[in-house]
């Protein structure tokens with residue numbers, strides 16, 4: 001089995017999704033951004049951002065390694081993963097802020113609704129869901145106005161090394177005309193990415209500017225800011 005095929009094994013992919021409202025808050029998006037810009041969400045997982053944004057007249061393309069699998073398989077895996085995530089969070093409740101979600105039950109209900117919405121939209125609009133294996137993307141240079149990336153870079157800094165971060169960001173910038181936004185800036189233990197300054201120097205060397213911006217969303221404690229990368 002090739003390296004790529006091994007990476008595509010479903011048990012290795014965590015299928016959990018967030019809503020349009022969470023995306024708007026996490027990435028500090030305006031309705032004008034959502035309805036006027038051509039946006040790439042990668043890796044988009046089982047989120048309903050594309051479903052909800054496109055229903056409002058937006059143009060969001062979702063990309064993820066998980067999209068090599070059928071919607072039915074992802075739905076089944078997603079339900080199992082939500083159960084595992086809820087059990088995991090129940091053991092470290094103090095690592096999370098319980099205002100956006102009142103309690104574990106509300107969180108579970110919310111995640112299951114998102115998963116169903118994602119699966120329905122993907123079945124109806126398969127062309128909006130593109131399989132990809134980062135750090136490479138199957139899109140043309142400057143194909144999107146904005147690219148958003150949540151809960152992948154920095155979040156999994158324990159298993160994605162610095163070179164992977166740099167190569168992925170260079171690829172996100174290649175397919176983007178105006179702006180890339182990445183949320184959050186911390187790993188799963190709430191610690192900020194250790195090589196942020198050298199990452200910013202790399203980005204500036206590619207001719208882009210950076211800004212760390214606080215956002216009006218914090219579920220995991222300390223996960224409350226994003227990195228904006230934009231044309232100076």
Ligand SMILES: C[S@@+](CC[C@H](N)C(=O)[O-])C[C@H]1O[C@@H](n2cnc3c(N)ncnc32)[C@H](O)[C@@H]1O
Pocket residue numbers: 013014015016017018042043044045046047063064065066132133134135149150151152
């Ligand atoms: C925690 S989810 C984040 C999904 C979504 N952006 C969010 O905020 O909920 C991480 C996603 O990364 C995807 N993924 C992992 N490795 C990948 C790779 N090399 N290329 C593309 N997607 C990958 C997984 O399939 C999973 O859907």
